[in-house]
Amino acid sequence: MHKLMDFIGVESDRLYIDWVSASEGKRFAEVVTNFTQKVREIGHLVIERDPHALDVKLDEVTA
C-alpha cells in the first residue's frame, strides 16, 4: 500500500498502519495523536492541475 502511494507520488508517510488491542485505550490515543501530529507537519497535499486542460480537448472534439 505504501509502495503504491509512493508510485502515484503521494508521500507514503500519510498512511500509517498499526495494530492496537481493544483493551489498550491509552495506546490507541497515543497512536492516533502521534499520527495526526505527523500529518499536520507534512501539511496539505498540493495537487496542481490545469482547470482548462479538458477545455482544450473539448475544443478539439467539437471543432
Place this chain on the structure above:
Amino acid sequence: MTKMDEGIRAAARKLLEESKVSAVIGYELADKGRVRPVVIERTEDVDRLIWNEDCNLNLVNYLHQRKMPAGKDQPIPKTALVIRPCDVRAVNLLISEQQIKRENLRIIGIQCAGTRINKKARITCSFCQERIPVDYDILVESDKPIVIPAESDGFTDIQEMENWNSEERLAYWTEEFDRCIRCYACRQACPGCYCFECVAEQVDPHWTSIAMEVPEKMFFHVMRAYHLAGRCVLCGACEAACPMNIPLSKLNRKVARDIL
C-alpha cells in the same frame, strides 16, 4: 469470413446443437466496423460470431450474471465463451475464488496474435508470452502469424517511472486521473471486480465523496489496484473499457511487480 470465424461458429453450433450449453458469449460486428459482445442462444444466430484484433474485452466478466440459477429448482446455466489466453487466466481466478464451476463452462480458446485498443497495440500484449490458453475445450487457431515477443518482464515503463522523483510521479498521475470521469467502466469491465457493493459507492460508512476531484479519483483507482493485488490477470479489459484512455494497467503492474 475468416478461418477463425468459421472455427468459432462451428464450435458454437456444435455446443448449442448438442445442448452442452444454453448460450455462447462471443463478439459480433457492430456499426462503424467496431465489435461488441453478443450472447448467442439459438443456433440460427451462430453466424453472427466473429473474431478480430479489436476484440479486447474480457468476456469472463459476463459469467457473474450467469453464476446463479435463473429461478428456483433450476440448474446454473451452462455457458460457452470465446476467449483469449489472458481471459482464461480470469476463468482460473474465478474458479479459485469459488465463483464459478468449470463444469458449467465450455471454453472456445483463441490462439491469440494480440489485440488492439483504439487501433493501437495493447501494452499487455507487447510482452505476453502466453498465446495459447492454458485451459480450453476447443482451440481455434489463429490465421495470423503468432509473434511471441522476446522474454522481457513487461515492467520497463514501471521501472522508468520508479526512477522519477515524487513530484514528477504526482504530476503524471494528476494529469492522467484528471481525465477520469468516474464512469466506473474499468470496474464494470473487470472480471475481478464483483463486490455486491463497491467501496466507491458505499454510503455507510461513506469512505469517499462523490466529488469529481483528483483526490477522489486517485482514491478510487488506488483502492481498485489494491483490491486486485495478486488477483489481476493483466487482461487489460479496464484499459480497453476506459473512455478517457487512462493507463490503468500501470497501477496493476506496479502492484504485481512488488508482490512477485
